[in-house]
Amino acid sequence: MTPQSSFMIVAAVRNGQLKDLRALLASMNNLPGHADPNNELMPFGKFDRLHFARFVLIEARTAQEIRAFGVTPRPWQPTLAFLGDIDGDMQTFFLELIERAEPGLKKIFSHCEGFSEENQDLLGWMKANNINASATYVNWIGRTVRQIHEEAALHRSLSAYLPKTVDDVGRENVRALRQKLLSYVEMEKYKGRLTLTPPEPTPPEWKMRNLLHMIGVPLILLLLSPLLLVIALIFALRLRMLERSDPELFIRPSREHLAELTVQEDRDVSNQYSVFGDVKPGGVRLLTFKFVLLVTDYLARHIYNRGFLARIKTIHFARWVFMDNNHRVFFASNYDGSHESYMDDFINKVGWGLNLTFTNGVGYPTTRWIIKEGANREHAFKYTQRRHQIPTEVWYKAYPGLTAVDLARNSRIRQGVEIRQSNDAEIREWLSLI
Amino acid sequence: MKESSDFEFDDLQGLLRFGYGKLTDTSFLLLNIVNADLAKKWLETAPISSAVTQDPPPETALQIAFSVEGLRVLGLEESVVEGFSDEFIVGMAGDESRSRRLGDIGSNAPQQWKWGGNAAQVPHVLLLLYATEGGIGAWQKTIEGEHFSNAFELLQELPTLYIGDIEPFGFPDSISQPTVDWMQRQSTDTHERDRYSNLLAPGEIVLGYRNEYGQYTARPLIDPRKDKLATMLPGAEDDPPLKDFGRNGTYLVLRQLGQDVPGFWQFLDQVADHIPEKREQLAAAMVGRELDGTPLVPAHIPGISRKEYENDFTYEQDPKGNYCPLGAHVRRSNPRTGDLPTSACGPVDRLIKILGFGQRPDEDLVASSRFHRLLRRGRTYGPALAPKDAVERHAPVAERGIQFICLVGNISRQFEFVQNAWTMNSKFDGVQDEKDPMLGNREPLMSGESTDHFNSPDPAGPMRTTCHLPQFVTTLGGGYFFMPGLRALKYISALPANRTGSPS
Numbered sequence: 001m002t003p004q005s006s007f008m009i010v011a012a013v014r015n016g017q018l019k020d021l022r023a024l025l026a027s028m029n030n031l032p033g034h035a036d037p038n039n040e041l042m043p044f045g046k047f048d049r050l051h052f053a054r055f056v057l058i059e060a061r062t063a064q065e066i067r068a069f070g071v072t073p074r075p076w077q078p079t080l081a082f083l084g085d086i087d088g089d090m091q092t093f094f095l096e097l098i099e100r101a102e103p104g105l106k107k108i109f110s111h112c113e114g115f116s117e118e119n120q121d122l123l124g125w126m127k128a129n130n131i132n133a134s135a136t137y138v139n140w141i142g143r144t145v146r147q148i149h150e151e152a153a154l155h156r157s158l159s160a161y162l163p164k165t166v167d168d169v170g171r172e173n174v175r176a177l178r179q180k181l182l183s184y185v186e187m188e189k190y191k192g193r194l195t196l197t198p199p200e201p202t203p204p205e206w207k208m209r210n211l212l213h214m215i216g217v218p219l220i221l222l223l224l225s226p227l228l229l230v231i232a233l234i235f236a237l238r239l240r241m242l243e244r245s246d247p248e249l250f251i252r253p254s255r256e257h258l259a260e261l262t263v264q265e266d267r268d269v270s271n272q273y274s275v276f277g278d279v280k281p282g283g284v285r286l287l288t289f290k291f292v293l294l295v296t297d298y299l300a301r302h303i304y305n306r307g308f309l310a311r312i313k314t315i316h317f318a319r320w321v322f323m324d325n326n327h328r329v330f331f332a333s334n335y336d337g338s339h340e341s342y343m344d345d346f347i348n349k350v351g352w353g354l355n356l357t358f359t360n361g362v363g364y365p366t367t368r369w370i371i372k373e374g375a376n377r378e379h380a381f382k383y384t385q386r387r388h389q390i391p392t393e394v395w396y397k398a399y400p401g402l403t404a405v406d407l408a409r410n411s412r413i414r415q416g417v418e419i420r421q422s423n424d425a426e427i428r429e430w431l432s433l434i
Numbered sequence: 435m436k437e438s439s440d441f442e443f444d445d446l447q448g449l450l451r452f453g454y455g456k457l458t459d460t461s462f463l464l465l466n467i468v469n470a471d472l473a474k475k476w477l478e479t480a481p482i483s484s485a486v487t488q489d490p491p492p493e494t495a496l497q498i499a500f501s502v503e504g505l506r507v508l509g510l511e512e513s514v515v516e517g518f519s520d521e522f523i524v525g526m527a528g529d530e531s532r533s534r535r536l537g538d539i540g541s542n543a544p545q546q547w548k549w550g551g552n553a554a555q556v557p558h559v560l561l562l563l564y565a566t567e568g569g570i571g572a573w574q575k576t577i578e579g580e581h582f583s584n585a586f587e588l589l590q591e592l593p594t595l596y597i598g599d600i601e602p603f604g605f606p607d608s609i610s611q612p613t614v615d616w617m618q619r620q621s622t623d624t625h626e627r628d629r630y631s632n633l634l635a636p637g638e639i640v641l642g643y644r645n646e647y648g649q650y651t652a653r654p655l656i657d658p659r660k661d662k663l664a665t666m667l668p669g670a671e672d673d674p675p676l677k678d679f680g681r682n683g684t685y686l687v688l689r690q691l692g693q694d695v696p697g698f699w700q701f702l703d704q705v706a707d708h709i710p711e712k713r714e715q716l717a718a719a720m721v722g723r724e725l726d727g728t729p730l731v732p733a734h735i736p737g738i739s740r741k742e743y744e745n746d747f748t749y750e751q752d753p754k755g756n757y758c759p760l761g762a763h764v765r766r767s768n769p770r771t772g773d774l775p776t777s778a779c780g781p782v783d784r785l786i787k788i789l790g791f792g793q794r795p796d797e798d799l800v801a802s803s804r805f806h807r808l809l810r811r812g813r814t815y816g817p818a819l820a821p822k823d824a825v826e827r828h829a830p831v832a833e834r835g836i837q838f839i840c841l842v843g844n845i846s847r848q849f850e851f852v853q854n855a856w857t858m859n860s861k862f863d864g865v866q867d868e869k870d871p872m873l874g875n876r877e878p879l880m881s882g883e884s885t886d887h888f889n890s891p892d893p894a895g896p897m898r899t900t901c902h903l904p905q906f907v908t909t910l911g912g913g914y915f916f917m918p919g920l921r922a923l924k925y926i927s928a929l930p931a932n933r934t935g936s937p938s
Contacts, residue, residue, distance in 0.1 A: 159866075162896055171894045252652075255520055262531035266854075268880040269861055310790040311775075311798055338535055340846055341855035347647075348773065348802040352788070378647045378847075401881030403861045408795045431895030432754065 001142035001202045002087045003210075004051070006319060007094070009129045010058075011112035012077040018057065021080065021111040025055050025393040033264030033272075035396040041104035044396040049093060051145055052317055052334045053084040055108070055394040056274050060328070061257075062388055065362050066278045068247040073278075074327055080112055083332060085317040087144040089203075094126055133319040134290065135297035137333075139404045141305040142199070143411065148399050150195050151410035154185070157194055158413065158434045174427040181434075185417050196414060214302050217294070238284050239370060243359070246280065248366045250379075253386040260391050266338050269403050270316065272395045273333045273342070277388040278362040279326065286326055288370075289360035293320050296357065307408045311349035314342065316404055320357070329361060336403040343382060351375035363388060409433050441616045441636075445668065445682040445919045446485035449497045449562070449811055450640060450841060453608065457495055457564035458596035460813050461574055462837055464549060464557035465586040467507045470931075472585035473559075474508060477927040481577060484920055494573045495564040498923070499686045499915035501525070504558030509929040511661075514679055517654025518916065521845040522685060526912045527551050535850060537858035537869070540877045542909040548690065549590055549911040557589050560688060560915050567596075592690060592837050592911075597818035602693045602834040603717075603872070603906075604821050606727035607814070609744050610768050612807040614639055622648045628774040628784075630748050630803060638843050639809050642671065642681030642919075646804050651843045653680025663928055667921055682919025684841045687849045689912035691873075692835040693816075698906045699824035705900055714821070716900065719890050720871035722762030725821070730758035750776065753797065755891040761865045763872040766856045768807070769800045769863065796864045806851045808840040835910070845914055860885045876905045 013021055030036035035053075037045030044053055060076035067073065086093045097105060102122060110117035115125060161184050162177075169176045188194040221228065265271050279286055300309065309315055318333035335342050346354055355374035359367040365380035367373050375381045399407075416430035443451065467473045483495040500508070502523050505515060515523065527533060527544035538544055544551035565573040601607040612634035620633045622644065637645030641653045655676040656664040667677035699713070706712035718724045727744050731752050748770040752758055758765050775798035778784035786792055816834025823829055842848035856862055857870045860879060867885050869875065876886040890898040918926065 163899065166896050171892065171896055174895050177895070255524065258520065259529065259531070262529070262535075265531065266535050304790075307795055308790045308793070311788070311793075311801070312790070313795075313799060336861065337859065338854050340535075340851055341859075344802075344805060344847065344851065344855075348805065349798075376647055376649075378645075378649055379652050401867075401879045401883045405796065405799065405861065405864050406866075409864070412795070428893070428895035432891060432897060434896065 002144050002200050003141060003202070003206050004085060004087055004138045004317075005090050005093075006085050006133060006136055006317070007083065007090045007126075007130050008133065008319070008321060009082040009126050010079055010131050010323070011109065011114065011129050012079050013057070013111055014113050017111040018078050021108070022057060022393065024108060024111070025057075028055075028394050031267055033392055033395055034267055035394045037396065041107065042101050042394075043104075044398075046100050047086075047093075047096060048145055049087040049096070050396070051085040051087070051398050052272075053082070053394075053396040054272060054274070054332070054392045056081045056083070056332075056390060056392050058274075058276050058323075058330065059390060060276065061390065062277055062363060065249055065251075066281070068249055069281050069362070071281045074324065076324065076328070077113075079323075080108070081330070082108075083319075085138070085334075087146075090130070091127075094123055097126070098122055131321060131323070133321045134293040135300060135320045137296075137300040137309055137315060137318040138305065139309075139316050140307055140407070140411075141301070142202075143407065144199075145398050146197060147199075148402070148407055148410070150197060151407075151414045152399065152402060154194055154196065154417065155410045155413050155434065157188060158185070162431070162434050174424055174431060177431060178421075178427050182417060196417070210301070213298070217298050235284065235288070236369075239288060242280075242282070242284065243367055243370070246366070248380070249363045250365075250383065251363075251387060252383050258386060261386065261389055262339070264391060264395070268397070268400045270334060270336050270397055270400075271339060271342070272392050273331075273335060273339070274390050274392050275331045275385065275388045276323075276328065276390050278328055279322075280360050280362055285360045289329070289357070290322075290326075292356050292360075296320070307404065309350075310353055312345060313405055313408075314345065314403065334397065336405070343385065347375045347378060347381065354381075361388075442668070442682055442919075443485040443487075445921055446640065447497050447684075447917050447920070448483040448485045448495055449917070450684055450809070451485035451614075452495075453811060454495050454564045455599070456491060456566065457493070458567050459565045459570035460594040460596075461563040461570050462592040462594055462813070463559075463561040463563070464589040464592065465559040465561060466589055467504060467558045467585065468587045469585050470508055472581040474927045474929065474931075476579065476581040476585050477923065479579070482920060482923060493566045493569060494576075495562075496573075496577055497562040497564075497917065499560045499562075499917040500926075501556050501558055501560075501913055501915055503553075503556055505916065505926070507558055508926055509931075510926065514654045514656060517652065517679065519652065519685075519845060521850065522914045522916060525550075525553070525556055526687075526689075526914050527556075528553060532850075535854045537853065537875050537877075538909055538912075540875050541905060542875050547909065547911045550913040551911070555589075556913055559586065560686070560913075593815035593833065594813045594837055595815050595817065597814055597816075600814075600818075601836055602695050602814055602816055602819070603698055603721075604695075604725060604824075605721050605723060607836075608810050608812070609723075609727055610764065611745075612638070612809060614809070618644065622646050624773045627772075629772040629777050630770045631772075632745065634804065634807050638805075638807060638848070639684060639841055640681075641683050641843055642668070642678050645843055651680075653678065653683075655679065663925060663930075666928070667925055668919070679918075679922050679925065681922070683922055684843065684917050685845050685849075686915040686917045687838075687840045687842065687845060687912075688915060689838040690835065690910040691838050692833065692908045692910045694904075694906050694908075695816075695819045695834050696824045696829040696831065697904055699821050700827075700829075701904055701906075703825040708825075710822070713825070717821075719759050720762060720888060722758050722764035729764075730762070732757060748772075753794075756893045759888070759890045760863045761868050761871060761888060763870055766862055766870050767852060769803055769856070771801050771803045773802050773804075775801065800856070800863045806848055806856070808842055808848055808852060811839040811841060813837050813839075835907075841917070865889065871900075871903060873907050874905075876903065 028035050028039040028041050058079040063073040106117050109115045165180045314336040316334040321330045352371040355367045355371050358364045359370050363384045365374050365377040413433050421427045613632050615633045622635050635646045637643040650672040655670050658664045658677050664677040668681045670676045670678040702713045702716050731747050774787045778787050814836050816832050857873050860867045867883050869885050871888040878884050886903045888900045
């Protein structure tokens with residue numbers, strides 16, 4: 001199994017360069033916000049380990065909101081972020097980036113502080129400017145871009161062939177149907193029209209680290225539990241007090257802002273989402289936020305790694321990143337369906353989870369005992385998440401037209417090719433997927 | 435929660451409560467205001483029907499709704515207008531991104547609409563006239579009165595024609611309707627209610643009341659200290675010092691949908707090798723109901739015919755769509771799902787469900803239907819054409835279709851969501867790149883993948899696929915309107931003359 005990893009290269013944009021940089025990034029698109037996979041600057045399509053990528057200009061559009069807490073906003077310089085979700089490790093991917101896109105990347109980064117186009121060690125700079133997420137979510141750990149493409153091709157090929165086979169042998173004789181399909185796949189593989197690459201061995205050091213993480217985090221929490229239990233009560237009461245006293249902001253996003261966001265949306269079956277905002281002032285809030293993300297990251301790594309995050313089956317990749325010395329937080333996700341359905345799904349299915357996390361962000365609707373209300377205050381929630389959303393200048397998805405549910409189905413179809421079903425009911429189930 | 439039986443039906447326009455099914459003659463007028471003062475004078479005395487029941491039932495009815503431009507022309511302050519939702523203010527065709535979401539692309543694109551397709555074409559006023567058979571002409575004369583012709587310019591009279599309680603393809607229409615819980619007897623808390631229910635909180639349909647989230651939908655509220663006129667308006671339940679311009683009003687979504695009746699039946703006839711039973715079977719699979727309205731799910735109460743349960747069922751027993759295909763029109767338009775994938779037995783089971791465990795990969799993709807319900811009030815147009823005549827090669831060609839109307843409290847969460855996430859979504863409930871077989875456009879995905887097919891899951895295994903579906907329904911016009919409560923109408927008609935602008 002090849003585990004996934006992510007990178008996020010971040011650098012402040014030089015004074016006066018923002019407009020140029022925005023125009024340069026836009027030149028990579030063939031639709032508003034959507035990368036041309038073959039663009040010259042950064043030919044995303046050439047990287048067969050890259051799932052999703054984006055360039056975002058992170059601007060603090062909602063920086064003034066924190067004034068409601070009596071806090072003066074911290075200065076924020078517009079910042080370029082280059083994010084990607086990849087198969088395998090970051091180090092070798094960066095080398096690939098340099099091999100295939102060095103001039104383009106240099107041109108882009110030359111708008112950033114601390115980068116000179118002529119004599120810059122690109123690899124060193126990218127590594128120095130990479131920041132790690134506090135939590136990441138991967139829809140299906142181990143599913144590679146290559147596998148996704150191969151399995152999609154298998155499905156396409158089988159669904160074109162199945163009707164003819166049904167005409168030949170009838171739909172009731174499922175064993176004969178399966179046999180025909182399996183022979184067909186073998187023939188297509190032999191002819192080189194289909195490939196089903198077996199998974200790579202899992203890197204041993206990743207396995208080891210993952211195991212240590214799986215055991216280590218609960219172990220540490222267990223060891224600390226007497227202490228945590230004592231603190232938890234005080235913490236809970238303190239949080240409840242904060243919930244009651246925190247100002248509630250109910251600010252409607254402007255139509256210009258919404259138009260800027262929606263013009264990038266619903267051009268394909270998936271969409272991107274980037275949000276940026278302030279962490280509520282005070283140590284209690286920050287600690288709560290960090291702890292919740294620690295747990296989120298743990299659950300995403302060890303439990304929710306097989307196609308669903310609680311009841312949500314539409315997120316491909318997501319990440320939560322603290323920035324500006326823990327004063328601000330950035331969240332990015334790649335999801336299926338329209339923005340409205342994404343948000344409604346969130347409110348109705350995992351409102352409690354959203355509340356747990358984002359109740360610590362400035363502008364989030366008031367929660368009760370940190371899992372109640374919040375997102376259920378529909379208008380306040382929808383306003384605030386749109387207000388904090390920022391446009392993504394360039395977005396790339398390696399498999400347009402495919403949702404996470406499609407990917408899971410294609411994997412099940414492949415599984416059925418490789419592992420024989422034991423009874424007719426299972427064969428029928430497999431055939432119904434095609 | 436209030437338990438009184440005196441809901442303010444006298445302040446509601448009747449369409450919110452009644453379908454006016456007995457009033458089969460209709461006239462839907464799209465008007466522009468040419469003289470705002472005269473328009474307000476007319477409005478002052480216009481016999482707009484309320485939602486109070488009458489005995490005997492009335493023989494005529496009149497309803498009115500305004501586009502945002504209409505409200506502006508009548509002199510509604512911009513600060514009040516800004517209280518409406520963005521969808522209403524921008525309009526159905528006012529933003530390309532919205533059109534993309536609604537599936538109004540290709541042959542559905544607003545540029546090709548007969549009306550409402552661009553800002554200049556959006557009518558100010560929508561007037562809905564209802565009368566018993568043969569009575570519409572006289573009724574129109576009565577309501578027009580003295581100021582009408584100088585106040586308004588008729589942009590278009592939308593065609594309507596009663597052809598029985600069916601839509602032009604021949605299926606019974608408007609069976610699935612939510613029942614508004616006027617007395618707010620049902621809890622909206624998901625803990626007390628995780629199953630599908632047809633009973634809907636009034637705030638989902640009427641502004642000024644609690645919706646299914648137990649919240650009040652944003653709407654224009656007016657401070658009576660700054661605007662004396664507003665004292666005539668009802669108070670805002672959630673913000674007592676303010677007056678509620680939206681209360682007892684609703685958003686009215688109107689779409690003229692052209693239906694290619696011969697095209698539909700001839701295509702099916704050809705696919706079905708000209709066998710009438712097979713043809714009707716396929717049609718039923720696409721619609722999700724048989725031609726007599728019977729739903730395609732197994733009867734859930736043994737011994738009682740399904741016909742009696744035409745609106746009293748869910749798809750829980752048919753998760754894979756073996757009886758009613760997942761992509762069938764009525765299943766898409768109302769998947770009848772509760773807040774949890776299946777009803778929880780006990781708190782532990784509930785927790786397991788909330789955390790997403792113990793599910794099949796294709797389960798729980800569509801949940802919480804109650805937040806996406808529509809109250810439909812559409813009317814058909816064009817001469818009736820029975821399926822057996824429609825398949826004939828020389829079937830009489832005519833413009834046929836439906837003036838689709840729905841009333842909602844939140845256009846984006848209700849109408850736009852149903853249209854986008856359910857009807858036009860090529861991935862709805864895990865279907866494979868297909869759109870609504872009846873309503874959908876046939877535009878391919880960005881990746882070039884076609885969407886012009888329809889799958890019927892089959893218990894035997896392989897799905898039955900119908901390929902190369904032509905587009906049967908085309909959007910020909912549309913707009914978002916606001917249908918005010920009666921006191922808000924009085925407020926509008928009393929707006930001072932000096933505020934009026936001229937139509938832009």
